Amino acid sequence: MESWDCSGWIGVDVCSQVCSCLSSLKGGGYLQILEQFQEMASLSAWGSVKHAVTSLDDVMSEQLAMDLQKKEDELARATGGWEPVGGACAAEEPLTAAEQSDVSSDLLLAQLMQDQLDRESDTLLQIEERKANGGSKVSVSYRNYRLSHSYPVLEPDEEEEDYPDDYDASRDWDSFESREREDPQIPRCGYTMHKEKMVTKHDGRIAGRKNACKVMDLPPSVCTGDGGSFDMEINNGVLNGLRQHARNVAQRRHRVNDKEDRSTSGALDRHTRLMILKMVNSGVLEDVNGAISTGKEATVFHAWGGSMENEAEDIRQVEIPDECAIKVFKTTLNEFKTREKYIKSDIRFKDKISKQNPRKMVHLWAEKEMCNLKRLTNAGIRCPLPLVLKQHVLLMSFIGDRQRPAPKLKDVLLSEKQWRQAYRQVLEMTQTMYEKCHLVHADLSEYNILYHDGACWFIDVSQSVEPFHPEALTFLYRDCVNITNFFSGKGVATLSPEELFSHISGLPLTDQSDISLQLAELEKSEQPRRRGQHRAQEAALFLEGDDDGVDIPVATS
Numbered sequence: 197m198e199s200w201d202c203s204g205w206i207g208v209d210v211c212s213q214v215c216s217c218l219s220s221l222k223g224g225g226y227l228q229i230l231e232q233f234q235e236m237a238s239l240s241a242w243g244s245v246k247h248a249v250t251s252l253d254d255v256m257s258e259q260l261a262m263d264l265q266k267k268e269d270e271l272a273r274a275t276g277g278w279e280p281v282g283g284a285c286a287a288e289e290p291l292t293a294a295e296q297s298d299v300s301s302d303l304l305l306a307q308l309m310q311d312q313l314d315r316e317s318d319t320l321l322q323i324e325e326r327k328a329n330g331g332s333k334v335s336v337s338y339r340n341y342r343l344s345h346s347y348p349v350l351e352p353d354e355e356e357e358d359y360p361d362d363y364d365a366s367r368d369w370d371s372f373e374s375r376e377r378e379d380p381q382i383p384r385c386g387y388t389m390h391k392e393k394m395v396t397k398h399d400g401r402i403a404g405r406k407n408a409c410k411v412m413d414l415p416p417s418v419c420t421g422d423g424g425s426f427d428m429e430i431n432n433g434v435l436n437g438l439r440q441h442a443r444n445v446a447q448r449r450h451r452v453n454d455k456e457d458r459s460t461s462g463a464l465d466r467h468t469r470l471m472i473l474k475m476v477n478s479g480v481l482e483d484v485n486g487a488i489s490t491g492k493e494a495t496v497f498h499a500w501g502g503s504m505e506n507e508a509e510d511i512r513q514v515e516i517p518d519e520c521a522i523k524v525f526k527t528t529l530n531e532f533k534t535r536e537k538y539i540k541s542d543i544r545f546k547d548k549i550s551k552q553n554p555r556k557m558v559h560l561w562a563e564k565e566m567c568n569l570k571r572l573t574n575a576g577i578r579c580p581l582p583l584v585l586k587q588h589v590l591l592m593s594f595i596g597d598r599q600r601p602a603p604k605l606k607d608v609l610l611s612e613k614q615w616r617q618a619y620r621q622v623l624e625m626t627q628t629m630y631e632k633c634h635l636v637h638a639d640l641s642e643y644n645i646l647y648h649d650g651a652c653w654f655i656d657v658s659q660s661v662e663p664f665h666p667e668a669l670t671f672l673y674r675d676c677v678n679i680t681n682f683f684s685g686k687g688v689a690t691l692s693p694e695e696l697f698s699h700i701s702g703l704p705l706t707d708q709s710d711i712s713l714q715l716a717e718l719e720k721s722e723q724p725r726r727r728g729q730h731r732a733q734e735a736a737l738f739l740e741g742d743d744d745g746v747d748i749p750v751a752t753s
């Protein structure tokens with residue numbers, strides 16, 4: 197086969213396949229086929245070929261490329277034209293051995309260029325490294341980030357490094373290694389003879405060193421220091437203590453993550469996200485947008501409203517507005533502690549208070565806001581319209597315009613007249629709230645009043661209590677102080693807090709004597725009257741149900 201080269205007209209692969217195929221044939225058959233093949237090769241669909249065809253292999257050959265290059269170079273030199281490749285850079289920089297070699301191959305050229313690039317990048321890295329280390333004795337090496345491997349980067353600092361006089365190059369850097377060599381290996385039987393002494397696996401020194409080794413395997417959260425630089429021995433008690441600590445740290449980290457997932461900083465926990473997602477999937481909401489506010493107790497989101505048509509018939513009549521606000525109450529316990537007093541004495545919730553499940557208490561808090569908003573809405577007070585309640589998530593109408601929430605009263609700029617009007621509105625709304633809704637806001641201030649469409653809107657009524665709450669009058673007085681301070685600061689001629697209190701509640705209060713004493717007296721003396729009122733209310737609630745007027749769907753899942 198060696199005498200006949202077919203690689204010129206068929207690809208080398210095909211040729212070798214044919215060759216191997218032919219060589220498997222025996223005797224005359226082999227030669228016959230060979231002759232036929234040669235005949236076929238000389239035939240062409242376009243007739244016989246007159247002159248020799250340059251094979252593909254030849255075209256691809258580097259030898260040919262070199263010849264052509266040489267011819268071009270000679271021509272250029274003869275005509276005094278350009279420098280051959282490599283000539284220009286030779287003038288700038290002495291060539292390395294690799295560079296001096298033949299550069300006519302594209303591959304070699306590419307490799308050289310890549311090398312050049314890598315070296316430049318390494319030089320920059322070296323500068324970075326020096327900058328990072330500065331004068332520090334402990335230096336950080338960027339060696340692993342170097343790109344160039346064929347050209348070692350000179351490290352003058354490394355070469356000049358001072359070694360102590362007693363430097364022992366043969367010493368192990370890690371004392372664990374030397375100790376392992378030093379200590380006898382204890383076989384399975386648990387003891388061995390070492391330096392004419394019996395050494396057992398309970399040998400304090402060996403066990404201590406082994407423990408030290410194990411300490412190095414503790415998770416990175418446990419700072420062990422450089423245990424390899426000295427002969428560390430650790431007894432079992434300490435090792436166990438460290439292991440327990442490592443476990444605790446890991447567990448605590450888990451718990452913190454879990455807690456973060458359950459509540460806090462704006463991000464919703466999975467359960468809540470799922471609940472909101474369900475509202476979107478069922479079509480109640482079109483889309484949920486960013487957070488309007490992230491407070492201590494709740495996060496409020498803006499959402500585009502959908503429709504209730506997929507919901508059960510009994511709740512379908514609620515009309516979802518174009519823009520909604522989703523108030524998500526936080527479920528952390530510490531926040532809840534401060535709310536307890538507002539809910540404890542509220543008869544509406546007294547049977548629902550759960551000592552066992554704090555999460556359920558948060559649901560109650562959301563339910564309370566919904567009930568209170570409903571009362572306000574029924575009494576014609578401007579406030580968000582409650583729409584859907586689901587556990588600790590309350591969907592209500594959005595006060596604002598095109599995703600822009602109405603500003604809080606503390607942030608608006610109004611004329612003198614507008615401030616006077618706003619004061620009057622707040623005064624009337626608080627009075628209506630007390631008389632018609634039987635509620636004291638209990639957190640009324642410029643922070644919980646929004647200014648929208650030239651009017652004041654009350655929000656955040658989750659802590660609002662009924663007047664029979666043992667501290668209701670104290671809460672009412674506090675509201676009066678906040679309102680008076682704010683509006684008088686805006687230049688409005690206001691009533692005094694005591695006058696405002698009396699105006700709203702119809703109860704006497706003067707600034708002549710101790711206010712807290714007077715409030716305590718009032719709360720005591722007013723108690724029977726308010727209790728009577730409360731009993732009457734209870735009866736009314738029983739007869740009519742608290743859900744008269746707007747029907748609020750309460751999702752059970």
Ligand code: ADP
Binds near residue numbers: 493523592602
């Ligand atoms: P928090 O308990 O965090 O004070 P709020 O009910 O006061 O909860 O809501 C926090 C903020 O979110 C409000 O100050 C207001 O800016 C905004 N906000 C709440 N409800 C609505 C709503 N329905 N429409 C527009 N903005 C709202």
Ligand code: MN
Binds near residue numbers: 643644656
């Ligand atoms: Mn608020």
